[in-house]
Amino acid sequence: MANERLPQGPGDLSDLTDEEQTVLAKVAAIVRRVQFGTVVLVIQDGKVVQIEMAEKFRLR
Secondary structure, three states, X not given: OXXXXXXXXXXXXXXXXXXXXXXXXXXXXXXXXXXXXXXEEEEEOOEEEEEEEEEOOXXX
């Protein structure tokens, strides 16, 4: 893809827009919170428009 921009290294986020950094921060917060479950990103026109989270509780 011609418009595709990927970070150069695993920790290089300097070329991300403020909006992209905000999305990544929200996803990171959800991932830290959920112990078992799923996180789904809904993308339209190359932009994240929705983040869905489903958490499962395991009873032992």
